Amino acid sequence: MNGLSVFRLLAITATFVAAGNAQADSSGKWQSSQEVYNKVCAYCHEANVAPVLTGRNLIPQYIQVIVRNGNRAMPSFRESEISDATLAGVIKLVSTSAPGALK
Ligand code: HEC
Numbered sequence: 001m002n003g004l005s006v007f008r009l010l011a012i013t014a015t016f017v018a019a020g021n022a023q024a025d026s027s028g029k030w031q032s033s034q035e036v037y038n039k040v041c042a043y044c045h046e047a048n049v050a051p052v053l054t055g056r057n058l059i060p061q062y063i064q065v066i067v068r069n070g071n072r073a074m075p076s077f078r079e080s081e082i083s084d085a086t087l088a089g090v091i092k093l094v095s096t097s098a099p100g101a102l103k
Pocket residue numbers: 036037040041042043044045049050051053058062063066067071072073074075077090094
């Protein structure tokens with residue numbers, strides 16, 4: 001490895017760390033928890049396919065268990081699909097949302 005490529009590696013690492021601060025998902029799929037809600041959860045939960053989640057003060061641990069394990073027609077999502085950190089953000093959004101706030 002020459003000097004230039006070491007420099008480029010450092011630059012790439014710095015970019016990745018900066019993105020991490022902006023809640024980037026370790027699976028590399030998502031920019032933010034809001035994006036996961038909009039593109040994954042809302043597909044069913046804002047479309048009369050699944051129960052509305054907003055405005056219900058759902059308990060964070062309950063949401064976590066359902067998302068990681070699924071429940072009947074609710075699919076499960078692994079950490080390789082939604083990281084723990086990103087899911088924590090989704091759970092916070094959902095559990096503290098006002099009715100219809102995340103549409
Ligand atoms: C493919 C459709 C689909 C997607 C995508 C989906 N869900 Fe669900 N979800 C369901 C269905 C259907 C149920 C109702 C399951 C049942 O009770 O039979 C459900 C139930 C739930 C429940 C329990 C609700 C209650 O009233 O007790 C929670 C919490 C939940 N989902 C969270 C999420 C979150 C967070 C996401 C995004 C990461 C998500 N779901 C993505 C279909 C989906």
